[in-house]
Amino acid sequence: MSASTEQHTKISMKLGRIGYLNVLPIYEPIESGDPDVLGDLDFEIVSGPPSYLNDRMAAGELPISSMSSVEYGRRHEQYLLIPDLGIGSRGPVQSVLLLSRKPIKELNGGGILVSAQTHTSATLLRMLLADHYGLDSLRYTTGNATAILESGERPQAILCIGDEALTLRRHPDYPVRLDLGEAWREWTGLPFIFGLWGVSRKTFQEQPAQLRAAARALLASKRAGVAKLPSLLPAVSQTTGMTVDELTDYFAGLVYDLGPEELDGLRAFYAALARHGIIDSAPALEFIDI
Structure with missing residues (x-):
């Protein structure tokens, strides 16, 4: 195989996607085939509600996926988180x-x-x-x-x-x-993060370069999707029955970044889970190095 052919070999990988409107900005560039986002990656999208993706991740069937925040709390030893990528709100979330x-x-x-x-x-x-x-x-x-x-x-x-x-x-x-x-x-007084994106620790040990590339693609897709969101809403309005103004208001209430305040909110959630005996102790937040 020549160097040129090898350079353009696609890396195929399953990617878990919450089947809800709220993650549209994160996935739209990937799903529309944006070459600046995908590079040499070829994702197979596995879509479903959070509970379904949690089960697939726990079973080791997805190398990279969105997951419920509580899933990381319960089985954090199986995952590494993708930095600066989550789904939450700083107030009303509406959904x-x-x-x-x-x-x-x-x-x-x-x-x-x-x-x-x-x-x-x-x-x-x-x-x-x-x-x-x-x-x-x-x-x-x-x-x-x-x-x-x-x-x-x-x-x-x-x-x-x-x-x-x-x-x-x-x-x-x-x-x-x-x-x-x-x-x-x-x-x-803090934001709430309902969902996170993570990778399988086991798969990361086996394929670190591929999963780092996939994580970078997700972050690039988030940035591109948030930037183009206003142009997507008229078409979304046709399929959801929500007006463009309603959609604008809805997405304005969502956060996709994990800044310091969001991380504090996540830690507070895990502390509450531990206090209620739902998990043994609040886990450390361990991120993939990309």
């Missing part, structure tokens, strides 16, 4: 919502339906309601909120995330809405 038929403080003793798609948001909700609202007698069940509502059932309260939350947030039977990003900010 992680507790929808209730009665005031939040009147929920004690009742039940909450939790989307099966979430791990981090479900854990955050339990801690928020216990510590911030003093609600310690709640029943949690897991299910498909959209399907249950379409069947005519009306649970007392529903935790929904992602695109489902954007669809259900103005449901007339659920006049009370608790935005978990906003509630966390009120509780701690």
Whole structure:
């Protein structure tokens, strides 16, 4: 094989993608084949809700992927994080919502339906309601909120995330809405990071150069996607039913960087998980060196 041919050999790799609108700026340049972002990489996108990607990462089936923040907390020894890449909010997030038929403080003793798609948001909700609202007698069940509502059932309260939350947030039977990003900010004064991007430690030991290249591509895609986001929104509006103004407001509330304040918020979340006995101890944040 000549040096020229070898130079242009594509590096194929599976890449996990949250199947929600909120990560559009991170993945759009990759998915549209931007050569300045991809270089010699050829990604096979594996898409699904956070819980699905968590399971695939834990099973060692994805070398690089987005994951729930709680997944890193539970199995951090299996992962290295990609620096300066996350999905969260500094206040209202709009797509992680507790929808209730009665005031939040009147929920004690009742039940909450939790989307099966979430791990981090479900854990955050339990801690928020216990510590911030003093609600310690709640029943949690897991299910498909959209399907249950379409069947005519009306649970007392529903935790929904992602695109489902954007669809259900103005449901007339659920006049009370608790935005978990906003509630966390009120509780701690910090941003909340719902998701992270990481690589398999095992795969990184075997293919460090390839995974560093993939991590750099994701960061380049984030920068390019955020820059071109306004030009993408008219087409997104056609497929989501949200107006361009609504989409602009939604994306303005999201953060994709892991700056000092975001990292403090992440550490505070892990400290709370440890305090509640959900994890043994708060993990160190270990990043891939790119």
